[in-house]
Amino acid sequence: MENGVIGVDIGGTNTVIGIFNHDLELLEKVSIPTLKPYFPEKTNNPKEFFDLIASEVNALAERNGYKNNISCVGMGVPGKVNPNTGTVIRAVNLGYEEVPFALEMEKRLGIPVYIDNDVRNYTRGEALAGSGKGSNNLICITLGTGMAAGVMINGQMVTGYDFYAGELGHDPVPGVNYPCNCGKEGCLETIASASGISRLAQDAIQSGKQTILNSNEDKVTSKDVYLACLQNDDVALGIFDYVGRTLAKKLLTVTFLLNPEAIIIGGGAASAGKFILDPIQEVFESHYANSELPKLVIGSLGDSAGLIGSAHLAVAENQNI
Structure with missing residues (x-):
């Protein structure tokens, strides 16, 4: 079967995770709390949150028949994000400082992970499929x-x-x-x-x-x-x-x-x-x-905008490898 794609939109309060088919049609999305166990203290390794996201991604893939068939993951993270290195430089509302976000998620999922600022991914979603x-x-x-x-x-x-x-x-x-x-x-x-x-x-x-x-x-x-x-x-x-x-x-x-x-x-x-x-x-x-x-x-897409933008980011970057 053709591989699926995961989009993740991390907010200051809640995080939405969606699974897309090969044609980037959204199949299902779930919302989980954005864990901030260290906030307002700063951390470079929010491991509990990493583990929760990985668990939800794997469950979503298996539930939709895509176990071991996800090609890549795109994620939007609030704050100052370097998409080239996959690093969250600083996210003041999450207490993140120099977090190797993409690398940590790749360790847990075993597939390529690409990140960008959450609002840039939201913008991509609305520009591609929404009010823009x-x-x-x-x-x-x-x-x-x-x-x-x-x-x-x-x-x-x-x-x-x-x-x-x-x-x-x-x-x-x-x-x-x-x-x-x-x-x-x-x-x-x-x-x-x-x-x-x-x-x-x-x-x-x-x-x-x-x-x-x-x-x-x-x-x-x-x-x-x-x-x-x-x-x-x-x-x-x-x-x-x-x-x-x-x-x-x-x-x-x-x-x-x-x-x-x-x-x-x-x-x-x-x-x-x-x-x-x-x-x-x-x-x-x-x-x-x-x-x-x-x-x-x-915006016309609600909390799907960030998911759609994240999924498109992942596919575009994965094709550039």
Whole structure:
């Protein structure tokens, strides 16, 4: 039989693993927790997580009739990643420092493993099969535990000279002093992310604002804020408006610089749809002139985007051997 391919998308909270057939059709995907036993301490060998991923990959392959018939694995990892060496240089939301990720996974799986930054793989997925299909110049933003961007220019992924391109989440926001996992304060991702939205909601509750979010017994999530928006809660609506406008101001600078055809918003907080997209659109319409506005859309592939991008990365790199 023809070999299958595995795609892995590692997030700050959850990791999604998918198996594809030879034609890169997704057969099944599973979600597992992203183990962070050392965080916030730094580690170069998250062995428990490596073992868990390997176990799930093998189970997925066997369950779909591909035991010993997987050709390669592609993985997206958040943070600063060197795809040439397969090393995670630094992932602040996972506590990784100089982790030989591809090598460790190859030891466990016995097949070639290729890695890149998770948002670059997300961007590949949306460009190939999602909201960015047909666009050669686009920016993808993911709003999850953290926040980052993937940039494609003339069909080529931008990595930067030392693989740090796209880390817009660590651009500082004036007047903001929330601590970031990178060690600094006021980074964009402390606001424009699922965890940032949760933080803003907690602040609103603690300040005594009248909102239906007060009824939450557990920590308020970005999904809770979205659900409150559906009930026209003023505080929840104000949070997404603030997040959208703050993000839009940063995206404007990038847009003037790169002139993309499309800007795609993805990640967990993107499920808020128009509540996050409308304020971005309003800022762009007010300030972007002398050129056609880029298409502003929500990613259409959900958590499959990173899997699809990771699988395509693996196949492309494996063919170059």
